[in-house]
Amino acid sequence: MPFPLDVPESVLRRRRSQKWQAYPEDVLPLFVAETDVLLAPAIRDRLAAAVADGDTGYFTEIERLAGVCARYYSRFGYEVPEDTVVPVNDVGVGVRESLARILPAGSGVVYTPPVYMPFGPWIRRVGMSPVAAPLIGHDGEDPRLDLAGIEQALAGGARAVLLSHPHNPTGVLHSQAELGELAQIAARHDAVVVSDEIWAPLAMPDVDFVSFLAVSETAREVGLAISSASKAFNLAGLKCAFVVNGNPEKFAIPRSALSGAVGHFGALAAEAALTESLDWLVDMRAALSSNLDLMERLLAEHLPRARWRRPDAGFVAWIDLRAYPGLGDDPAAAFLDEGRVALSPGPAFGSQGKGFARVNFACSEELLSEAFTRMGRVAAARD
Ligand SMILES: Cc1ncc(COP(=O)(O)O)c(C=O)c1O
Structure with missing residues (x-):
């Protein structure tokens, strides 16, 4: 086994x-x-040492964690600047805060069903309205983004696209060509792409994952990616994730407001995961x-x-x-x-x-x- x-x-x-x-x-x-x-042994040992020391207080090492995440994420297609990484306590918070802080209240947010079931509720929870652009061929060999449908939704007034990449539940990686075109479409309509990349560390052995932010400069201008060690290393209960802000000059996602809520054990575990495991x-x-x-x-x-x-x-x-x-x-x-x-x-x-x-x-x-x-x-x- x-x-x-x-x-x-x-x-x-x-x-x-x-x-x-x-x-x-x-x-x-x-x-x-x-x-x-x-x-993983390095995570177990790090957490056991913290328990032994009674090291169970508030999380504080924001810059250190951001550095760890930036270095790890740089393997997915571009050199991630440390100061563009914002630790958050989970991916859901990262998605919701990104939408809430960037978009005007009531904006339409395009999503791509069939998709991770909380996406619709997350969009509603921050006062936005979900607009479905279903994947083309989700039941076939080659599920694809409906780029024409997404463009139509943005032309009709929606202001953002919430991606699942790699996509849950189909497990498909959207192609770099699709993502590049999505970035262009978003730029044309002054829209934001929020790419939920929680599954990024778990590409199959013969597959290379590429972040949405890595596909072009335009993608970074319009986008944010959110990921975590939590799926790959089974750490969801410890509460640690991170936003990579492609365009900090445009998108205000402040560490001062968000990073303090990260779980201390989540941060210790994420560092042991993304460096030693x-x-x-x-x-x-x-x-x-x-x-x-x-x-x-x-x-x-x-x-x-x-x-x-x-x-x-x-x-x-x-x-x-x-x-x-x-x-x-x-x-x-x-x-x-x-x-x-x-x-x-x-x-x-x-x-x-x-x-x-x-x-x-x-x-x-x-x-x-x-x-x-x-x-x-x-x-x-x-x-
Ligand atoms: C696409 C996707 N996003 C987010 C989450 C949940 O992440 P978190 O617990 O960090 O909010 C999951 C969990 O399975 C997921 O599949």
Whole structure:
């Protein structure tokens, strides 16, 4: 079983975070985006040392953390200046604060369903209104941004585009050509691109991630990227993320207002992750890729009519189950009720997700195999 996705279920069941608490013991949880790993040793040791020292006060090393994030993020296509990095406590805060501080109240914000389900609520929460420009071919081999649709929305008055790159749930990396054109479109309409890049560290082993901000000077003029070590190293509960401001002269995202809320443990863990745990990350990416190979076999065996596209990044897969009409519009509901497997319901990602489910495959081979065996039984019983 490939390290680091080799943690026994008995250990995972002791966890008190969402993935392992939301459902009763007979349910296999393959839903919320936490991973079934133990901490990378450098992170574990750093946090253990802080606990031993009672070092549990307020976070204060803003510049140090910004430097760590800038050096790490520079691998994604351009030299990130340290002073353009603003630590924030999570990606959601980074997205919402970026929108709220840059846009006039009530602005339209374009987003690309099917997409990470809080995007619409996040946009509304800061007093803006979501405008959907669905991905073209989200259910095929080559999901693409609807650039014409986005341009039309911006021409119609929307002021920003909220990207998910790499895209959750399809796992697609938007191409540099698309992103370059998106930057031009945004510039033409004086719009902002907020690129949620939380999955950036988890590109598959043979894939290179390139930040939206790296595709051109125009992209930096119109854009901000937001990322974190939290998905790659399973640190979401520790509260640490960062905004990279492509154009600090234009976009006022002040550290003084935002960075104080970063979790001290999140910052300690992020530094240990992004400086000392990159070999561990190589192992993690290889383990995820190996799980994709396994999933391909499991789908062929247990759900042969399901369609999917191997994700370029991340640890979620978007499964098209429409060829099993017995599973209905929300196959995850059937899998939960009858198979005791918890997936993320496709319709939660937008109306495009009817007949789909999202699988979190950052688990052991044993769990993945058992989950697909159960799902296959449910599909067969409902055929
Ligand atoms: C695209 C995307 N953005 C943001 C988040 C949540 O990030 P945070 O917990 O840092 O707000 C997730 C979590 O899965 C995600 O997939």
